Amino acid sequence: MDMTEGRKARAAIEGRGPAQRVTAPAYSKTRWGTHIALIIVCIIVCLPALYALQVATLTTEESFTVPPILFPPSDDLISNVRTLFISRGFDLLIINTTIVSLAVVILKTILAMGAGLAFVYFQFPGKWFLFFFVLLTLLLPTEIILQPLFRQVSELGWIASGNSRLALTMPFTASAIGAFLFRQHFSNIPREMAEAAQIDGAGSFRFLIAVLIPMSWNIIGAHAMIQFLATWNQYVWPLFVVPDIEDQVIQVGVAQAATVSGQADFGLLMTAGLIASIPPLILFILLQKQFMSGFAITRDK
Helix, strand or coil: CHHHHHHHHHHHHCCCCHHHHHHHHHHHHHHHHHHHHHHHHHHHHHHHHHHHHHHHCCCHHHHCCCCCCCCCCCCHHHHHHHHHHHHCCHHHHHHHHHHHHHHHHHHHHHHHHHHHHHHHHCCCCCHHHHHHHHHHHHHCCHHHHHHHHHHHHHHCCCCCCCCHHHHHHHHHCCCHHHHHHHHHHHCCCCHHHHHHHHHCCCCHHHHHHHHHCCCCHHHHHHHHHHHHHHHHCCCHHHHHHCCCHHHCCHHHHHHHCCEECCEECHHHHHHHHHHHHHHHHHHHHHHHHHHHHCCCCCCCC
16 A cells, blocks of 8 residues: 555656646646737737838838828838938948947946956945945936037047047946946855965956956846947937038937938838847847846845
C-alpha cells in the first residue's frame, strides 16, 4: 500500500499523474486569455503608427475624405518617399542626425560612467551634496536654459556654418540620468571586487575597463537607448543653432516637409514621420534585451 502511494506521488511530481490532468485545462485557459488581452493591447498601441501609414498613402484631398479611404488604389507612398529623399534631402538629414546622436551617446556614456565611478568608489568632501545637485538638474527643463546656452555657443563660434555639430553635441554631453543610473548600478557591485582589484595593483581606470564595464552592458545599452532617442527627437535646439539646411537634423526636416508651396501636405508629413521613426525602431529591436534588463538593479547603499 505504501509503495503504491509512493508511485502515485512520484508520478504526480513528474507530471504523469492525475495532478497534471486536473491543472492543465485551467492553466491553458489563463494562458489563452492573457495572450488575447496582450494582442488587443498591442493593436491599440500600434493604431497611431497604422493610421500614419494609412495617411501616408493618401493625397491631401483624400486625407480629408469622410469616411477615410482605408486602402487607396494609388502609389502616393512611394511618390512621397521619392520626394523626401530626392527633393528634401532626407538622406543627408538622417546621416547628420545619426552622427550627432552617436556622438552624444558615446560622450554621455563615458562621462556618466566616470561620474558613477566617482560617486561610488571615491571619497571626497561634499560628495552627497554634489550628487543631490546632479539629481536636481533633472527638474530643469531644457527650454529654460535655451537663451543662455545659445549665447554661450554663439560666443564660442559654434553656430557658424560648419561648426553646428559642435553646438548640437557638446552642450548635451553631461547626463544627470546617466550618472544616476551608473551610480545605482555600481553601488550593487560587491565592494570586495574593488578591494581585490586594488590589492592586485589595478587603478581606477583599469578597474573600470576590466571589471565594471563587462558587468554593465545591460545598463550601458539602456542608457544608450534613452540618450539616442532623446537626441534623435531634438527639434527646438537644432532649430535655434543650425543655420544651414544641409547641417540640419531629421526632426526639423520632418516639420519642413509638412508644407508644400505654403499648404499642408499630410501624406508627405506622415511619410516623413514614418521614415524618421525607423532608425530608433531598429536600435530598440537590437537593444531591447539590454533596455528591459538595464533597470533591474536599483538597490541603493
